[in-house]
Amino acid sequence: MTIAIIFIVLGLLALILTIYLAKGHLSKGGDLEKLATQLRTVDVGAFCNLISTSEQQYLREHLPPREFRIIHRERMAAAVEYVRCAAHNASILMRLGEAARQHSDPSVRQAGEKLIENGLRLRLYAIQVIPRLYLSMAFPKARPTSDILADTYDNMSRQVATLSYLHFPTHGMSSAI
Amino acid sequence: MCLVRRRLQRQLPIFVGYVVFELVQFAALFTVYLHSPFSPVIYKWTLVVGTGMGSVLELGVIYELANELLLSRSALASVLRPVLQVILALLVLGAAIGSGALSEISVQRVTNIFQVLDFSSNLIEAGMVLALFIFARALRVSWRSWIAGVAMGFGVSASIDLVSASLRAEWGYRAFIPADLTQMAGFHICVVIWLVSLYLADRTQLFPNEKLKISDLELWDQELQRMVQR
Numbered sequence: 001m002t003i004a005i006i007f008i009v010l011g012l013l014a015l016i017l018t019i020y021l022a023k024g025h026l027s028k029g030g031d032l033e034k035l036a037t038q039l040r041t042v043d044v045g046a047f048c049n050l051i052s053t054s055e056q057q058y059l060r061e062h063l064p065p066r067e068f069r070i071i072h073r074e075r076m077a078a079a080v081e082y083v084r085c086a087a088h089n090a091s092i093l094m095r096l097g098e099a100a101r102q103h104s105d106p107s108v109r110q111a112g113e114k115l116i117e118n119g120l121r122l123r124l125y126a127i128q129v130i131p132r133l134y135l136s137m138a139f140p141k142a143r144p145t146s147d148i149l150a151d152t153y154d155n156m157s158r159q160v161a162t163l164s165y166l167h168f169p170t171h172g173m174s175s176a177i
Numbered sequence: 178m179c180l181v182r183r184r185l186q187r188q189l190p191i192f193v194g195y196v197v198f199e200l201v202q203f204a205a206l207f208t209v210y211l212h213s214p215f216s217p218v219i220y221k222w223t224l225v226v227g228t229g230m231g232s233v234l235e236l237g238v239i240y241e242l243a244n245e246l247l248l249s250r251s252a253l254a255s256v257l258r259p260v261l262q263v264i265l266a267l268l269v270l271g272a273a274i275g276s277g278a279l280s281e282i283s284v285q286r287v288t289n290i291f292q293v294l295d296f297s298s299n300l301i302e303a304g305m306v307l308a309l310f311i312f313a314r315a316l317r318v319s320w321r322s323w324i325a326g327v328a329m330g331f332g333v334s335a336s337i338d339l340v341s342a343s344l345r346a347e348w349g350y351r352a353f354i355p356a357d358l359t360q361m362a363g364f365h366i367c368v369v370i371w372l373v374s375l376y377l378a379d380r381t382q383l384f385p386n387e388k389l390k391i392s393d394l395e396l397w398d399q400e401l402q403r404m405v406q407r
Binding site: 003004005007008010011012014015017018019021022024090091094095098116117119120123124127 | 250253256275278279296299300303304306307310311313314315316317318319325326328329332333335336337338339340342343344346347
């Protein structure tokens with residue numbers, strides 16, 4: 001009886017969750033203009049500084065332990081916010097990539113594909129990095145993260161620029177640059 | 178017909194094969210049902226073999242959906258493939274435990290096999306579809322609407338079937354007719370979802386403007402400058 005009830009509840013939960021999660025995929029696409037306004041500012045340099053091991057070492061050596069722990073927690077909390085913003089921007093840029101994939105020009109399609117690929121990579125890193133940042137918050141001796149996330153974000157930014165550049169010739173606007 | 182006419186078999190060939198198989202299975206069961214004298218044993222074995230083959234095809238469709246959604250992307254394949262394998266292994270384990278606990282209620286051997294197959298395949302299917310949707314949401318992977326519709330249809334049908342299979346296992350023959358009706362309703366809902374998503378696939382575009390306009394690109398350029406302050 002108990003096992004049957006467990007599976008009945010699991011089935012109902014699966015049904016509700018499937019409908020809830022699928023709803024987003026079935027909705028129509030958005031507006032690029034609206035999406036662009038949803039982008040959040042990310043200072044990659046500041047993020048690199050926050051997760052820098054040498055910076056952390058310097059603070060550890062020059063601050064009293066208690067003060068270091070407080071400042072380290074604040075730095076890691078700021079880094080988490082940066083990662084969240086970068087992941088949010090990545091999801092928006094991936095939609096730009098999706099739009100570029102529908103373009104008639106193969107080079108634009110390729111650039112869009114790369115943008116999506118990097119966006120996915122960045123979101124995957126973000127999922128892995130956020131728990132590590134929280135761990136570092138709790139245990140300041142733990143190394144927070146590598147620079148991969150910053151590099152990937154930088155790559156994505158460059159790909160958006162490439163994508164923009166690639167569109168100009170297709171519209172016969174290269175002379176306008 | 179709709180699938181083949183739109184050449185969607187190139188995108189999800191196993192799914193199209195599954196739809197054809199369902200039609201063939203229905204024709205076979207209907208023929209056995211109409212045959213005089215009606216043989217319940219032949220009908221049950223046809224149903225069991227059909228359920229077994231259908232379950233294999235359904236797993237194939239889920240692999241196809243996983244491939245289309247996640248595994249075809251090099252950035253994700255190496256990380257998500259082992260995660261999905263672990264989820265599948267856990268679901269198989271759960272199905273084995275559940276089947277062992279629930280199948281004792283059945284008294285007929287053929288019906289017992291049918292129940293085990295039905296319950297296990299639905300548990301695995303519902304779990305895998307849910308896992309795919311969770312990954313897609315976490316990574317913000319865009320799924321073209323008709324593929325999302327196929328996955329949603331499978332998920333809804335498998336979840337309803339899981340509930341009805343559990344009910345049937347728990348209450349035995351008393352629950353057979355209500356459980357069958359629920360399963361049929363679940364399958365019809367699933368087909369309606371597929372048809373609606375196929376219809377929407379023609380109309381829905383990711384963005385209303387097929388080609389990005391120059392003003393959009395300038396806007397993106399500005400946003401990019403704002404976004405990366407180095």
